[in-house]
Amino acid sequence: MRIPASSSTFRPWIADDFVGQARRQLGAAGGTPITWMFLEPEAAAVATTLFRRNGIASTSLSFLEEGSLPVPVHFFLGAYWASRTEPVEDCARRLARCLHRLTEVDPLLSTWLKVGRNRAESLRLRVASSEESLRKLLQQSYDEKFPGLGFRISLWDGRESSGVAMNVTCGSDAAVSPNVVLINLPLPGGEDLRLYQPETVRALFRAVVDEWDPDWAVFASNTMQDMQADRRPYVGWLTYLRTERALISKAQAGIEIASLGNGVLLTAGPNPLQVSDNDIKAAEAQLSTIELS
Secondary structure: OEEOHHHOOOOHHHHHHHHHHHHHHHHHHOOOOEEEEEOOHHHHHHHHHHHHHOOOOHHHEEEOOOOOOOOOOOEEEEEEEOOOOOOHHHHHHHHHHHHHHHHHHOHHHOOOEEOOOOHHHHHOOEOOOOHHHHHHHHHHOOOOOOHHHOEEEEEEOOOOOOOOEEEEEEOOOOOOOOEEEEEEOOOOOHHHHHHHOHHHHHHHHHHHHHHHOOOEEEEEEHHHHHOOOOOOOOOOOEEEEEOOOOOOOOOOOOEEEEEEOOEEEEEEOOOOOOOOHHHHHHHHHHHHHHHHO
């Protein structure tokens, strides 16, 4: 598959189409590796980030050219869980509750549009957050040829270059495309800086974990993610791991441990914008003690 240079951006309709193609092709391939061909290294770098954040198995992908340019620091919240077949009504209910709680977190998270084929179409597709409206939108994504891919929706707030985008996959039992809630945040500046206040990030994180009950979740930047290669789960400023085990009594230096939902929450330092490499290493070490306990 060839991706032109014009696609090497994070415009939401391009990203949604690209990720959708990847899921469909991997589902049809049945585990056979797919070779992706890129005309420019920037496009390969963007594809790598998209695949990672959407939980698409990197072991099934092969890049002929990899990006070597530095990538700006982007922050995201990703929540991931393995095969969990759910009816569309349950997915719509989870999404409706999640959107309601995001509105309570900050007004910047109160307006959502469905990602269309282009910007003009997307700006006309305002999303009502009722369960019935969301059920209809999710049902539109259902593919009878690949029922295991579940239900999907991509949303954004209408601000092309500096807005918030959300991708959801729910009800999937496909190993190559697990369930995910991915919220990409704008760069921390201007009015968007308030989304990075520690209590705001915590409230956003709690809302996603409470409503979707993932296996693991993370609030991180692309640079934090890149430090950890292909580790799953990886850690960030906030890291959640679903576990029935008791909390670990001894915390690594700089790491706060607390309970959240059905698992454990790790916090690496007091501020999401001031996480050091040592904080990430400490969080990795802490997560390993929980995984092995």
